[in-house]
Amino acid sequence: MAQVLYDFSAEPGNNELSIREGETVTVLDQTVGGGWVQVQNAVGQNGLVPEGYLQVGIGGGASVSDTPDGRDRLGAVEDDDDWDDDWDDQSEAGYHGNDQVDGEGGASGQGTQGPSVKISLNKFPFSKGPSPEVFLLAKPPANSRDRLPVYVGEVGPVWFYPSSPLDCVIADPKKESKLYGLKSFIEYQVTASTTNRPVNHRYKHFDWLYERLLEKFGSALPIPSLPDKQVTGRFDDDFIRRRMERLQAWMSRMCRHPVVSQSDVFQLFLTYRDEREWKAGKRKAEKDETVGPMIFSLIEPEAAELDPTEVEQRCEHYSRFTKSMDDVVRELLNVGTTHWKRCTGPLPKEYERIGRAFTNLSTVFISSKYPGEETLTDALTAAGKTYEEIALIVAEQPQKDLLFLLETNSEYKGLLGCFPEIITVHKSAVDKVKDVDRLISSGKINTSDKKLLNQRISHMSYSLQAEMNHFHSNRIYDYNRVMRLYLEQQVTFYQQIADKLRAALSQFTTL
Amino acid sequence: MAQVLYDFSAEPGNNELSIREGETVTVLDQTVGGGWVQVQNAVGQNGLVPEGYLQVGIGGGASVSDTPDGRDRLGAVEDDDDWDDDWDDQSEAGYHGNDQVDGEGGASGQGTQGPSVKISLNKFPFSKGPSPEVFLLAKPPANSRDRLPVYVGEVGPVWFYPSSPLDCVIADPKKESKLYGLKSFIEYQVTASTTNRPVNHRYKHFDWLYERLLEKFGSALPIPSLPDKQVTGRFDDDFIRRRMERLQAWMSRMCRHPVVSQSDVFQLFLTYRDEREWKAGKRKAEKDETVGPMIFSLIEPEAAELDPTEVEQRCEHYSRFTKSMDDVVRELLNVGTTHWKRCTGPLPKEYERIGRAFTNLSTVFISSKYPGEETLTDALTAAGKTYEEIALIVAEQPQKDLLFLLETNSEYKGLLGCFPEIITVHKSAVDKVKDVDRLISSGKINTSDKKLLNQRISHMSYSLQAEMNHFHSNRIYDYNRVMRLYLEQQVTFYQQIADKLRAALSQFTTL
Structure with missing residues (x-):
């Protein structure tokens, strides 16, 4: 027996069963796989439901997804059977609201399309990496191909940028x-x-790739979340298109990142030649040990070592900057979402009503049978039609300008949301280094370790500076682009309405 | 003792006393005049309050204004003492909501300036005129100067239009x-x-003039209400200006009416040379007996007599038309008022927030200290300023276009509101004529009266047709004018925003 935790609407023709929160069902088969279980409801109907929607053993504390069959099972399985599961890792995470996703939901209008399950896997990956002390003293790995050089460019520390930037195209979604x-x-x-x-x-x-990138680079680089998962409406054309657009934006951003794009796991994802190569690469990526804060052991700056005080100051400055930008981005998302609702809701309805009132006025005037008012009634009819057209233009406009502004800011909200953890890693390292003399006297480290420690924190700072410079140059490019596009579309919008109204005006008699 | 029926806020420096609904006051002097009484409140403060706000004798059914001291007193007074009262006949009418005035309140924003007392004096003036039977058989008055000829023009029956149309200018309001x-x-x-x-x-x-016109012409012509009276804020500059504009619109409409503008009482109002002439004319107008349905005895059509069936059909057609137009005008007022609120409330606030968000983004970007982003931050600041300017333009726009659309439709609502009574007069006459054979057999009228009766109803129909044709030609002129003005202002509005955004766009770097 299991209790239903959330409403679930069955996708038609997919052997699923609709269930409602609070309902009790009998679990028939928990071994279906892919996060699905076969259940029977009180009236005897059978079907598949997502296991995360159930709590097995009424009154018990654990949901199906909390059992060892959940995440651990997937992590332990070495063959790729789970790879073919149709269920998008539903069972791996809990259910909770995610305000970033809510903002996007407002923008895309998906928010009203039924319950969407928001899953965050954006956990700080210290769990898999070593403790700060260990990584601060870790030796760089032998394989020099993995090293991450930091150069000093015009703007300060920069990553190594490949001569021809990588990009990719996502297309042709097929069921x-x-x-x-x-x-x-x-x-x-x-x-x-x-x-x-x-x-x-x-x-x-994509979700697997995201997890690998987060685990490997999340201490040093912002790895934004994937577009939100959604349980219902997965086969809806609009949803597929929107998800593809967002996956495209996410992949393009990863492609633009010099460290991410050149990593083995990212290259594997884009360029594997056959199933064998894919499976081998996948197993290798999952066994990668240079993850979490260990990534800093790969940093090789060409510039002089920094003083820990300077590291701390830079860290503080970036912390303030990313926090301030996060506030503005949220404000833009809030006002944009409010504006979206007004522009697609009450505003076009009013223009439509104004248009209809003009049309009705024309109809009533015609009924007067007073001679010689055809010019006025024709003009009124045209004015009415114009306002009904304006209503449509107004309602469709957010898709043309506000959408891109909101999508870009949502992306930046995702990026900015990663910085607090990146900055926390740096701060915890700064704290360790401050404590270095006590560590020496208590015999935990020796004096030569102190030198390595200062060098390592300097490397971390170069990494952060290179990443901030990468972030800034992308930010300038992205915001210039999105503002241009937004304003271009806004100009077209207002100009189009002005022209339409001018045409409507020309039909009235000049006095 | 008297109970306070409504809140009243004293005009400062005017010897008035603020009172609150439900409060009990002592009436000190009911002979102050002009609708004012001197009262003392529970804490001993003295002052003047409008008598219509009080109910004398707590628990009794009559308010001060319902006593014989109210309207009848004013009607009976032959000297012009009441003429100097500062109180705008407050005491003459009851207090009730008036949905026309509500519409106007929304348009002008006066609706939120405190309680405004809405007074309707638009009573059907049968009370003063004779019964339908009497007026249908009444002889035309001896004075041929008063006759109202109806000609047949291109559009059908028309009034006699003077060669040079009358107009007037209201200006220079002085306290x-x-x-x-x-x-x-x-x-x-x-x-x-x-x-x-x-x-x-x-x-x-003006109110006196309105009452005279309503009494004299209200059975045949629409005499729309004056702009609403208001107790508080009477000395507020905005209120004075708005009232003057509406009095101007009302007077201009009366001037445009060939029957009203040529009447003795209207000419007196506009052209009296001294106090003596004014007082004599005023007394004469108040004693005029050719009022109410008696006005139809003055009608002199040049065309052939109409069949009562044809009269009935025309009457039905006008009834349907005015009813339909009234519905559309109300719909326009409703949507216009809703749109006004949105355009002056949440919409500019959103543009302001968008503008501020862009400005804040610029400020945060400047704080990054990343080199070479001045072009972007300058452009973002300009875009932010542009949206804050757009917010102001949006908020001020309704005063430039919607106001005139709403004012014109309010005027038409006032005019159309008069037609049901005009049509009722005609219908009751049609009913009498249908009953003519029974009236003859019962000896109430004789066969020669029957001829006069048919002639009189034909005259009434010519009057109604002439008036409808006057209404139609004014309607075509007014709606062509208001639509032109509205669309011209709307074009300017959208064009101005498009141009501003184009300028903001030009500051961003082309990619």
């Missing part, structure tokens, strides 16, 4: 089936600019 | 005092185009 048509999923074609050869990936694969 | 400065009032200069000589009138005088 595929497995388990003899029992379950369906969407497969995207991803084509890297370097190979021009498409590889297939499901949302689940 | 005047009387009773040795105890009470204040506003005096307007009214200058007729025919004399070019200003005469002084107070709102109270």
Whole structure:
């Protein structure tokens, strides 16, 4: 027996069963896989439901997804069976609201399309990495190919940028089936600019990539969350298109990052040649030990070592900057979402009503049978039609300008949301270094370790500076671009209305 | 003792006393005049309050204004003492909501300036005129100067239009005092185009004129209500200006009416040369007996007599038309008022927030200290300023376009509100004529009366047709004019915003 925790609407023709919060169902099969379980409801109907929606053993504290069958099972499985699951790792995470996603929901209008399950995997990856003391003293790995050089450019420390930047195109989403048509999923074609050869990936694969990148680089670089997962409406055309656009934006941002784009795991994802290569690369990536704060052991700055006090000051400055920018971005998202609702809701309704009132006035005037008022009634009819057209233009406008402004700011909210953790890693390192003399006297480290420690924190600071400079140059590019696009569309919008009204005006008699 | 029926806020420096609904006061002097009484409140403060706000004798059913001292007293007084009262006939009417005035309140924003007393004197004036039977058989008056000819023009029956149309200008409102400065009032200069000589009138005088016109012509012509009276804020500059504009609109409409503008009482109001002439004319007008349905005895059509069935059909057609137009005008007022609120309330606030968000983004970007982003931050600051300017433009726009659309439709609502009574007079006459054979057989009228009756109803129909044709030609002129003005201002509005945004856009770097 299990209790239903959340409403779930079955996707038609997909062997699913609709369930409602509070309902009690009998679990028939927990081994279906992919986060699905087979249940029977009180009236005897059978079907699949997401296991995360159930709490097995009424009154008990653990949901299905909290059992050892959840995340740990997936982590432990070495073969790729789970790879084909249609369920987008539903079982791996808890259910909770995510205000970033809410902001996006407002922008895209998806927010009203039914319950969407918001999953955050953006956990600080210290759990898998070593403790701060260990990474501060860790030796750089032998393989020099992995080293992350930091150069000094015009703007200060910078990453190594490849001569030809990577990009990719996500296209052609196709509905595929497995388990003899029992379950369906969407497969995207991803084509890297370097190979021009498409590889297939499901949302689940992007999510795997996100987890690997977060684990490996999350202490040093912002790895923003993927577009939100959604349980219902997954096969809705609008949803598929919107998700693809957001995956594209996410992938393009990762491609633009010199460290991420050149990493083995990212290259594997974009350029694997066959299933064998993919599976081997996947296993290797999952076994990678240079993850979490260990990434800093790869940093190789060409510039002089920094004083820990300077490191601390830079860290403080970036912390203030990212916090301030986060506040503004949130404010823009808030006002943008409010404005979106007004522009698609009451405002066009008013223009429509104004238009209809003019049209009705024309109809009544015609009914007067008073001779010679055709010019006025024709003009009134045209004015009415114009305002009804304006209503449509107003309602569709946010899709043309506000959407891009909101999407860009949502992306930046995601990026900025990663910085507090990056800055925390730096601060905890700064604190360790401050404490270095006590560590020496208590015999935990020796004096030569102190030298390594100061060098390592300097490397961390170069890494942060290179990343901030990367962030700034992208920010300038992105905001210049989004503001141009927004204003261009706004100019077109107002100009179009002015022109339409001018045409309507010309029909009235000049006095 | 008297109970306070409504809150009243004293005008400062005017010897008035603020009172609150439900409060009990002692009436000290009911002979102050002009609708004012002197009262003392529970804490011993003395002052003047409008008598209509009090109910004398707690628990009794009659308010001060319902006593014989109210309207009847004013009607009976032959000298012009009441003429100098500063109180705009407050005591003559009951208090009730008036949805026309509500619409206007929304348009002008006066609705939120405190309680405004809405007074309707638009009673059907049968009370003063004779019964339908009498007026249908009444002989035309001897004075042929008063006759109202109806000609047949291109559009059908029309009034006699003077060769040079009358107009007047209301200007220069001045605050005047009387009773040795105890009470204040506003005096307007009214200058007729025919004399070019200003005469002084107070709102109270306009109200007197309105009552005379309503009494004399209300059965045949729409005499719309004056702009609403208001107890508080009477000396507020905005209120004085708005009231003057509406009095101007009302007077201009009356001037445009060939029957009203040529009447003795209207000419007296515009052209009296001295106090003596004014008082004599005023007394004469108040004694005029050709009022109410008696007005139809003055009609002299040049065309052939109409069949009562045709009269009935025309009457039905006008009834349907005016009803339909009234519905549309109300819808326009409703949507206009809603739109006004949005355009002056949440919409500019959103533009302001968008503008501030861009400005804040610029400020944060400047704080990054990243080199070479001045072009972006300058452009963002300019974009922010532009949206703050747009907020102001949006908030001020309704005063430039919607106001005139709403004012014109309010005027038409007032005009259309008069037609049901005009049509009722015609219908009751049609009913009498249908009953004519029974009236003959019962000896109430004779067969020669039947001829007169048919003639009289034909005259009434010519009057109604002439009036509808006057209404239609004014309607076409007014709606063409208001639509032109509205659309011109709307074009300017959207064009101005498009141009501003284009300038803001030009500051961003082309990619």
